[in-house]
Amino acid sequence: MTANGSVLITNVRPYGDGDPVDVAVTDGEITEIGAGLTAPDGADTVDGRGGVLLPGFVDLHTHLREPGREDTETVESGSRAAARGGYTAVFAMANTAPVADNAAITDLVWRLGQDVGLVDVHPVGAVTVGLEGRQLAEMGMMAAGAAKVRLFSDDGKCVHDPVIMKRALEYSTGLGVLISQHSEDPRLTEGAVAHDGPTAARLGLAGWPRAAEESIVVRDALLARDAGARVHIAHASTEGTVELLRWARGQGIDITAEVTPHHLLLDDSRLETYDGVNRVNPPLREERDKLALRRALADGVVDCVATDHAPHASQEKCCEFSQARPGMLGLETALSVIVETMVDTGLLDWRGVARVMSERPAQIVGLDDQGRPIAVGEPANLTIVDPDTRWTVAGEGLASKSRNTPYEEMTLPGVVRATFLRGRVTARRATSDAAGSPSAVTAGSPSGVEGAWL
Numbered sequence: 463m464t465a466n467g468s469v470l471i472t473n474v475r476p477y478g479d480g481d482p483v484d485v486a487v488t489d490g491e492i493t494e495i496g497a498g499l500t501a502p503d504g505a506d507t508v509d510g511r512g513g514v515l516l517p518g519f520v521d522l523h524t525h526l527r528e529p530g531r532e533d534t535e536t537v538e539s540g541s542r543a544a545a546r547g548g549y550t551a552v553f554a555m556a557n558t559a560p561v562a563d564n565a566a567i568t569d570l571v572w573r574l575g576q577d578v579g580l581v582d583v584h585p586v587g588a589v590t591v592g593l594e595g596r597q598l599a600e601m602g603m604m605a606a607g608a609a610k611v612r613l614f615s616d617d618g619k620c621v622h623d624p625v626i627m628k629r630a631l632e633y634s635t636g637l638g639v640l641i642s643q644h645s646e647d648p649r650l651t652e653g654a655v656a657h658d659g660p661t662a663a664r665l666g667l668a669g670w671p672r673a674a675e676e677s678i679v680v681r682d683a684l685l686a687r688d689a690g691a692r693v694h695i696a697h698a699s700t701e702g703t704v705e706l707l708r709w710a711r712g713q714g715i716d717i718t719a720e721v722t723p724h725h726l727l728l729d730d731s732r733l734e735t736y737d738g739v740n741r742v743n744p745p746l747r748e749e750r751d752k753l754a755l756r757r758a759l760a761d762g763v764v765d766c767v768a769t770d771h772a773p774h775a776s777q778e779k780c781c782e783f784s785q786a787r788p789g790m791l792g793l794e795t796a797l798s799v800i801v802e803t804m805v806d807t808g809l810l811d812w813r814g815v816a817r818v819m820s821e822r823p824a825q826i827v828g829l830d831d832q833g834r835p836i837a838v839g840e841p842a843n844l845t846i847v848d849p850d851t852r853w854t855v856a857g858e859g860l861a862s863k864s865r866n867t868p869y870e871e872m873t874l875p876g877v878v879r880a881t882f883l884r885g886r887v888t889a890r891r892a893t894s895d896a897a898g899s900p901s902a903v904t905a906g907s908p909s910g911v912e913g914a915w916l
């Protein structure tokens with residue numbers, strides 16, 4: 463565990479409200495908020511340049527590929543990507559090799575994350591042994607380990623056997639942990655590579671129907687109801703899922719859900735090029751799903767944003783569409799996609815961004831040191847966002863070890879200027895432009911140039 467930091471953050475607007483203030487941090491905690499503060503003893507000063515100060519983001523759905531596929535991402539490279547994306551905590555999915563279905567693996571991932579020290583990496587434990595859907599994993603042992611695993615998922619695969627899912631939910635309630643379901647009826651998606659709609663039909667791609675997701679969402683809502691359990695829906699992707707979530711909430715069922723940035727911005731019209739970078743599970747849907755998901759995130763029916771950051775090697779993505787591995791990068795572009803789809807459209811203000819990217823995800827998994835108010839006495843897990851600068855995404859310049867961003871060459875609004883984990887700077891952009899006027903930056907532009915990462 464690395465020491466807590468002291469820093470003076472100047473010229474920032476908490477939640478984008480009011481006139482700029484300074485925020486003093488000592489030993490990892492916010493000690494003072496006001497105008498014209500002086501730096502705590504020995505502390506660094508970070509000029510926020512009038513940017514929006516938000517609680518550090520929390521990602522309930524990240525794939526870090528360690529152990530097993532360190533060629534595509536490691537805890538270290540993924541942590542750096544997360545910090546640059548404004549994150550202070552991420553949940554690393556269990557579909558590694560070997561699978562994180564025991565406390566030896568989950569504790570290893572936790573320790574690797576703490577040693578890197580850029581973001582709190584909370585391992586997700588598998589629900590079933592080997593993600594095979596047959597035998598429950600030792601959830602209790604993982605929860606009792608150093609990693610204190612609190613989120614379990616077979617993500618990549620659905621816990622499709624209803625009897626296993628029922629038992630897992632009952633068990634999770636006793637342990638006080640949460641199950642995140644990758645909702646996919648495997649019989650309905652055999653061979654499927656794209657959303658089952660007119661585009662896939664025209665392109666000759668095997669279709670993944672909305673019902674494959676929605677039938678599991680409603681089944682699990684009913685299983686959670688009867689078990690008196692909570693359940694979380696990973697990567698909600700359809701208009702029907704939104705309706706089912708609304709219905710289940712109305713019944714008093716304890717169900718929460720996340721949506722990915724890519725399902726808010728992209729749709730299956732992207733598939734025309736047959737570029738494997740657009741293959742993802744669940745698939746990019748249609749315009750009306752995208753718009754329903756945006757509205758649901760704004761009104762709280764979908765609780766939060768989760769990246770489903772899924773790094774893959776270029777040889778796994780640059781091939782025939784149906785052979786490409788599903789999944790896309792997300793950590794370093796999530797904030798910008800949320801600004802584009804939710805802030806610039808008037809659906810969310812900055813308080814809303816704090817809610818869906820930090821507060822709600824922290825509450826859902828019960829992290830008591832994340833998603834906290836920006837107030838004296840609170841942990842300094844923070845991010846500064848410059849909402850007026852646009853940048854052009856280039857996979858080449860990202861901190862991730864992989865390049866499979868679907869936003870290559872897109873110009874997006876919103877730049878993370880700096881991220882703080884318990885008061886320590888974990889990511890920071892250079893500012894050669896002292897006047898602070900908005901300007902275009904490019905990810906990974908050469909050092910010394912505006913926007914480069916220090």
Ligand SMILES: NC(=O)N[C@@H](CC(=O)O)C(=O)O
Pocket residue numbers: 525557617618619644741742743744770772773787788789790
């Ligand atoms: N989302 C994806 O398309 N892929 C994920 C697995 C998953 O989230 O289901 C992966 O691990 O690559």
Ligand SMILES: [Zn+2]
Pocket residue numbers: 617618619644696697743744
């Ligand atoms: Zn999944």
Ligand SMILES: [Zn+2]
Pocket residue numbers: 523525555617618770772
């Ligand atoms: Zn995933």
